[in-house]
Amino acid sequence: xxxxxxxxxxxxxxxxxxxxxxxxxxxxxxxxxxxxxxxxxxxxxxxxxxxxxxxxxxxxxxxxxxxxxxxxxxxxxxxxxxxxxxxxxxxxxxxxxxxxxxxxxxxxxxxxxxxxxxxxxxxxxxxxxxxxxxxxxxxxxxxxxxxxxxxxxxxxxxxxxxxxxxxxxxxxxxxxxxxxxxxxxxxxxxxxxxxxxxxxxxxxxxxxxxxxxxxxxxxxxxxxxxxxxxxxxxxxxxxxxxxxxxxxxxxxxxxxxxxxxxxxxxxxxxxxxxxxxxxxxxxxxxxxxxxxxxxxxxxxxxxxxxxxxxxxxxxxxxxxxxxxxxxxxxxxxxxxxxxxxxxxxxxxxxxxxxxxxx
Amino acid sequence: xxxxxxxxxxxxxxxxxxxxxxxxxxxxxxxxxxxxxxxxxxxxxxxxxxxxxxxxxxxxxxxxxxxxxxxxxxxxxxxxxxxxxxxxxxxxxxxxxxxxxxxxxxxxxxxxxxxxxxxxxxxxxxxxxxxxxxxxxxxxxxxxxxxxxxxxxxxxxxxxxxxxxxxxxxxxxxxxxxxx
Amino acid sequence: xxxxxxxxxxxxxxxxxxxxxxxxxxxxxxxxxxxxxxxxxxxxxxxxxxxxxxxxxxxxxxxxxxxxxxxxxxxxxxxxxxxxxxxxxx
Numbered sequence: 001x002x003x004x005x006x007x008x009x010x011x012x013x014x015x016x017x018x019x020x021x022x023x024x025x026x027x028x029x030x031x032x033x034x035x036x037x038x039x040x041x042x043x044x045x046x047x048x049x050x051x052x053x054x055x056x057x058x059x060x061x062x063x064x065x066x067x068x069x070x071x072x073x074x075x076x077x078x079x080x081x082x083x084x085x086x087x088x089x090x091x092x093x094x095x096x097x098x099x100x101x102x103x104x105x106x107x108x109x110x111x112x113x114x115x116x117x118x119x120x121x122x123x124x125x126x127x128x129x130x131x132x133x134x135x136x137x138x139x140x141x142x143x144x145x146x147x148x149x150x151x152x153x154x155x156x157x158x159x160x161x162x163x164x165x166x167x168x169x170x171x172x173x174x175x176x177x178x179x180x181x182x183x184x185x186x187x188x189x190x191x192x193x194x195x196x197x198x199x200x201x202x203x204x205x206x207x208x209x210x211x212x213x214x215x216x217x218x219x220x221x222x223x224x225x226x227x228x229x230x231x232x233x234x235x236x237x238x239x240x241x242x243x244x245x246x247x248x249x250x251x252x253x254x255x256x257x258x259x260x261x262x263x264x265x266x267x268x269x270x271x272x273x274x275x276x277x278x279x280x281x282x283x284x285x286x287x288x289x290x291x292x293x294x295x296x297x298x299x300x301x302x303x304x305x306x307x308x309x310x311x312x313x314x315x316x317x318x319x320x321x322x323x324x325x326x327x328x329x330x331x332x333x334x335x336x337x338x339x340x341x342x343x344x345x346x347x348x349x350x351x352x353x354x355x356x357x358x
Numbered sequence: 359x360x361x362x363x364x365x366x367x368x369x370x371x372x373x374x375x376x377x378x379x380x381x382x383x384x385x386x387x388x389x390x391x392x393x394x395x396x397x398x399x400x401x402x403x404x405x406x407x408x409x410x411x412x413x414x415x416x417x418x419x420x421x422x423x424x425x426x427x428x429x430x431x432x433x434x435x436x437x438x439x440x441x442x443x444x445x446x447x448x449x450x451x452x453x454x455x456x457x458x459x460x461x462x463x464x465x466x467x468x469x470x471x472x473x474x475x476x477x478x479x480x481x482x483x484x485x486x487x488x489x490x491x492x493x494x495x496x497x498x499x500x501x502x503x504x505x506x507x508x509x510x511x512x513x514x515x516x517x518x519x520x521x522x523x524x525x526x527x528x529x530x531x532x533x534x535x536x537x538x
Numbered sequence: 539x540x541x542x543x544x545x546x547x548x549x550x551x552x553x554x555x556x557x558x559x560x561x562x563x564x565x566x567x568x569x570x571x572x573x574x575x576x577x578x579x580x581x582x583x584x585x586x587x588x589x590x591x592x593x594x595x596x597x598x599x600x601x602x603x604x605x606x607x608x609x610x611x612x613x614x615x616x617x618x619x620x621x622x623x624x625x626x627x628x
Contacts, residue, residue: 367555373624375582405581
């Protein structure tokens with residue numbers, strides 16, 4: 001426990017030493033006890049090791065940082081499930097915390113528990129104003145900073161980072177009737193809720209109010225997805241498509257499924273070798289993987305995908321109904337997309353099929 | 359380094375061999391893990407960067423050259439420079455401290471030069487060590503091989519202070535060398 | 539006065555201690571932990587060779603994947619060693 005002579009002194013110490021740069025809610029014993037009512041997990045249980053410090057994060061430690069983030073007790077079970085996945089060795093949080101890249105976990109919550117926990121999937125879901133989304137994302141950030149020791153300029157060498165590093169959490173729209181939810185596609189039923197994480201770049205907007213067919217709309221998406229500046233262009237991997245409901249309806253009305261979206265983008269979000277030789281990270285001498293899978297390495301017209309497989313693309317419907325703006329999120333390669341199912345009582349389990357094949 | 363800390367805590371002396379380009383990260387990690395100030399000096403043996411392009415014969419020769427340092431770490435024989443006197447002597451004490459500081463950051467400056475930058479300490483007066491981070495044509499395309507200036511200032515301070523007690527702060531000016 | 543929880547966690551690793559040093563390397567069991575990229579092999583192999591000439595005996599050598607900390611099984615196996623050399627970055 002930390003002792004301060006006054007609340008002002010505590011405020012100052014916390015905002016300078018234990019925050020994301022913004023003031024935090026002071027984690028008094030009363031507030032932390034109230035936060036812990038949001039889970040049935042024991043406060044001393046270890047959620048995982050947080051790198052680069054390698055210190056253990058207990059359920060209580062997470063609750064402390066959740067209080068600081070401004071979260072409510074009903075969000076704690078989601079925060080714990082997210083951190084359980086983030087601290088999974090395969091996610092490589094050590095690499096993410098220290099890389100010069102802007103990588104940060106994108107969190108997608110899919111299922112009814114999202115809304116019961118105060119999250120929103122509507123307007124401005126990636127922006128400001130949604131307390132539940134921002135609190136969950138911020139709680140994760142604070143654990144990574146305070147328990148893990150990931151601090152800018154010291155152990156976090158991100159060149160620019162991204163504002164998503166403050167908070168990057170969305171919930172999926174379940175009411176559009178377009179596709180089964182991400183939780184259902186991971187093997188859950190309609191009553192179950194999953195959290196999905198991906199080591200992500202910041203989001204890129206795809207604006208489209210003109211396309212009335214899936215092909216035309218997704219050609220726009222493909223062009224954004226394959227941009228040369230992402231690490232996917234040099235090394236195919238996972239990516240996420242945060243699909244606006246308006247766009248989801250264009251696709252679903254034509255009878256397309258999520259698998260159709262994934263297949264189309266796997267085929268079209270590609271760069272010809274001649275383009276990759278003109279700029280960017282692509283190393284023509286030592287490509288990061290064998291091109292033989294996709295064609296002749298000596299043919300400048302060979303098309304190199306940005307997705308490792310069709311299933312590498314995470315698709316979630318999110319955002320308001322007021323227009324046609326979706327977002328594409330490319331990824332940081334030395335990590336893995338992970339999912340967790342969250343039970344109502346806050347306990348979490350891994351889905352039967354976890355690994356998206358490379 | 360974390361593995362070495364775990365092993366030392368288990369009672370097993372552990373020597374760490376690292377390329378010198380990682381010296382700044384070693385110090386930052388050491389501070390994060392709350393290791394003693396001289397941990398890096400006593401437990402790490404530096405190799406000149408890069409090593410990934412060495413032939414096996416040259417790699418072996420390099421180790422032959424460094425084996426004494428490795429033995430010193432395992433046997434606890436590594437000598438760490440004694441602290442300079444706290445009271446500055448009359449004459450030109452600041453110039454001496456400047457020379458001492460330059461010697462201390464020699465390895466760091468060398469690793470920066472290997473990447474196209476340079477650290478030049480120019481003045482030590484009234485407790486402030488001043489210098490320049492000169493950035494030329496970097497070997498890395500994304501600039502990631504060079505630490506940010508304020509982090510470098512903290513690094514230099516951490517490296518110099520154990521040996522120069524009168525040091526109060528480090529100020530580095532960043533200068534970009536414009537190619538012809 | 540105000541008392542609040544420490545957000546860095548209750549179980550902060552205590553300041554680590556250094557192991558006591560042996561008087562000589564003769565008869566000691568040597569472990570090699572290769573955390574590095576290419577060429578770490580050659581460097582650590584030569585190191586082991588030379589330390590064996592000092593009388594140490596190579597008991598364990600391990601090469602896990604880079605940029606991760608050594609898995610618990612590797613640390614467990616290294617517990618049977620008296621001295622360890624680890625490396626190497628880049």
